[in-house]
Amino acid sequence: MVPAPGRPGKAARISLWLGTLVALGAAIYPSLPVANHRIDAAVVVASDAQLSVLIPSMDCPPCAQGIEASLNRAPGVKQAAVNYATKAAILVYDPAVTSRDKLLALIDASGFPADRSTVK
Numbered sequence: 001m002v003p004a005p006g007r008p009g010k011a012a013r014i015s016l017w018l019g020t021l022v023a024l025g026a027a028i029y030p031s032l033p034v035a036n037h038r039i040d041a042a043v044v045v046a047s048d049a050q051l052s053v054l055i056p057s058m059d060c061p062p063c064a065q066g067i068e069a070s071l072n073r074a075p076g077v078k079q080a081a082v083n084y085a086t087k088a089a090i091l092v093y094d095p096a097v098t099s100r101d102k103l104l105a106l107i108d109a110s111g112f113p114a115d116r117s118t119v120k
Helices: 010-031 061-073 100-109
Strands: 049-054 077-083 088-093
Touching: 049 100, 061 077, 061 088, 061 100, 088 100
Parallel strands: none
Antiparallel strands: 049 088, 077 088
16 A cells, blocks of 8 residues: 555654654653662761762763773772762762772763762
8 A cells, every 4th residue: 555645654654753762762761760870878987988079071970980990800999889860979988998099080081971060
């Protein structure tokens, strides 16, 4: 059956719907991992230090995931959470093993410099 002139065929309509769903998913994606980027209070002990810093040049959710993964692999880091939506990183670390300066240097080495004026 041939579609009427000016009206897309069934395959074209399905493609348009799929494209719309993909576009919506891409628009929503940055907000999906936000709920998972929190520090687990059970991990923190009294001798631990906490670092909070903004990473304003971070430009995509996979960048945040990469920075978080490298921080979580760093010696002395007990837990790191990097949130693309807020462009913030929160770390819990053992100050006997690593330092704030080493962690900030590790963030900088990822290609997305930490904003030193926002360090807490």
